[in-house]
Amino acid sequence: MNTSVFDHPWLGGLFGDTETAAIWSPESQLQHMLAFEAAWSRALGACGVFDAAQAENAASAIEQADVPPSALAAGTGSDGVPVPALVEMLRRIAPAEAVHKGATSQDVIDTALAMTLRETTALFLARLDALMAAMTALERRFGENRLTGRTRMQAAVPITVGNRLLSWRLPLDDHVARLKALRPRVEKVQIGGAAGNRSALGDKADVVVADVAERLGLQPTQKAWHAMRDGIGEYAAVLSLISGTLGKMGQDIALMAQQGVDEIALSGGGGSSAMPHKSNPVLAELLVTLARFNATQLSGLHQALVHEQERSGAAWSLEWMILPQMALATGRGLGAAIDLCGKVERMGSD
Numbered sequence: 001m002n003t004s005v006f007d008h009p010w011l012g013g014l015f016g017d018t019e020t021a022a023i024w025s026p027e028s029q030l031q032h033m034l035a036f037e038a039a040w041s042r043a044l045g046a047c048g049v050f051d052a053a054q055a056e057n058a059a060s061a062i063e064q065a066d067v068p069p070s071a072l073a074a075g076t077g078s079d080g081v082p083v084p085a086l087v088e089m090l091r092r093i094a095p096a097e098a099v100h101k102g103a104t105s106q107d108v109i110d111t112a113l114a115m116t117l118r119e120t121t122a123l124f125l126a127r128l129d130a131l132m133a134a135m136t137a138l139e140r141r142f143g144e145n146r147l148t149g150r151t152r153m154q155a156a157v158p159i160t161v162g163n164r165l166l167s168w169r170l171p172l173d174d175h176v177a178r179l180k181a182l183r184p185r186v187e188k189v190q191i192g193g194a195a196g197n198r199s200a201l202g203d204k205a206d207v208v209v210a211d212v213a214e215r216l217g218l219q220p221t222q223k224a225w226h227a228m229r230d231g232i233g234e235y236a237a238v239l240s241l242i243s244g245t246l247g248k249m250g251q252d253i254a255l256m257a258q259q260g261v262d263e264i265a266l267s268g269g270g271g272s273s274a275m276p277h278k279s280n281p282v283l284a285e286l287l288v289t290l291a292r293f294n295a296t297q298l299s300g301l302h303q304a305l306v307h308e309q310e311r312s313g314a315a316w317s318l319e320w321m322i323l324p325q326m327a328l329a330t331g332r333g334l335g336a337a338i339d340l341c342g343k344v345e346r347m348g349s350d
Contacts, residue, residue, distance in 0.1 A: 006328045014286060020331030023119045024324045026069040032112035033083070035216060037090060038062040040107075041098050043211035047204050050098055058098035062090055080313055081105040102193055102200035106226055106311060110190030114218055117235060118187045120327050121179050124242070127334035128176050134341035135169040145348030147263055153255075161348040168249040175245065178238045185231040189213045192224020196310045227307035229319070236301040236323060239330045240294040246333045247291025253284040253340065256347075265346040283340040290333040297326050 002008050005015040022028060038059040045055020067089055075085025083105035090099050100108075143162030148155050191209045192198055198205040206220075213220040225231065256263035266281060304318040 004325070006325070006332070014282070015328075015332055017328060017332040017335055019123055019335075020120070020328050023116060023123065024327055028119075029112055029116065030067060030069050030072075030086075032115040033086065033108050034062055034065060034067070035115070036108050036111045036212075037087075037100060037103075039212050039215040040100065040103055041094075042215065043208050044101060045098070046211055047208050049101070049201075049204060049208070054095050054098045058094040061094035062099070065090060065093060079105075080317070081109065083108045103191070104193055106316070107190050107192060107224075110225070111212075111216065111218070113232075114187050114189065115216065118183070118218070120331075121183060121187075124330065124334060125176060125179055127331075127338065128172050128179075128242075131334060131338050131341070132169055132172050134338055135165055135172075138341055138344055138347065139165050139169075142344075142347040145350055147348045164252065168245070168252070171241075171245040175238065175242050178241070182231070182235055182238060184219050186235050188219035188221050188225070188231075189216065190224060190226070191221070192226050196224040196226045198224070226311045227309070229305050229307065229315070232319060232323065233302050233305050236298055236326055239326045240291075240298040242330050243287075243291040243294040243333050246287045246337045249337060250284040250287025250291070250340075254281045254288065257281045257284065263348060264344060266340075266343045267345055268343055283336045283343070286336050287333055287340070290329045290336075294326050294329050297322050297329075301326065 002012070005011040006021065007016060041055045041058040041062065044050060045052035045059075067086065071089070072082035072085050075088075076082045079085065083100075086108075087100045139162050143160060143165065145161045147159050147161055147164060149157050149159035149163070189209060189212050191205075191212060193200045198209070201208050210220045253264060253266075255261065257266060266284075301319065301322045304315045304322070306312075307315045
């Protein structure tokens, strides 16, 4: 039963975003976990931890494994993570001694998360570019038109549409820069073993880490980040900042669309069951909702920075509850903002 607004049978029509949802889907997460296990087996074979041919046999079997996500539910319920159940299945179809040796569940899940964040960032950067292009087009069409500038929601001095559009567009450049700067801090392998010190790998630790990172297209790390979640916290903060910028745009448009103000005309407004004369600025309102949602979720995600000792189960699983929802909200906000720009028929007055 789908109860989240992002995939709800009818609320999903407003909140859903298929591209972002596909990136964060259980199927995609599982494929990333399998990619780690295959890369891990190959790396240990290449580095001489065990026979390279045996490692390749294991990796090939892992890549061809058909594991339905639902098959991991019972194991996750008992173990708190899906990896033990997954590894048990893989060892039935591959040389057992060449599967998962020296790795831990968090290595698998966090590396899969890094791969997910890489895909999410690529999607969001593309959408930010599209949104900036849409705003530039609005500026060309309406930028010289007049608006009443308002401070504290009271009439101030005359401005142009271009003045207001700049306050929506310029922060997007900063968000692009933030996401690009974050990439090396979050798109990195997690390899630490049982207690984060890679002791099971001995003197081969650094070369194994580098090998796995190269195979997966991620950054190597000096130390496991099991209990150092600042990169994830920073990523969530950027998601909230993006949503906040879009929320400011949505709030402005909703106010501009008020009857009696009429500073903007939108096509395809939302209808009312009781008042057929209304055309509600639904997408503008959605941007405000999503901004407030992510701002609220951010405080919870930052609670997950507090890990005890070398690893936390409670703080770690809190991330699983919050971060995907923030990504879905951000993805939907970017898509809605692009759509909203395309619905503008008039801004300001000649």
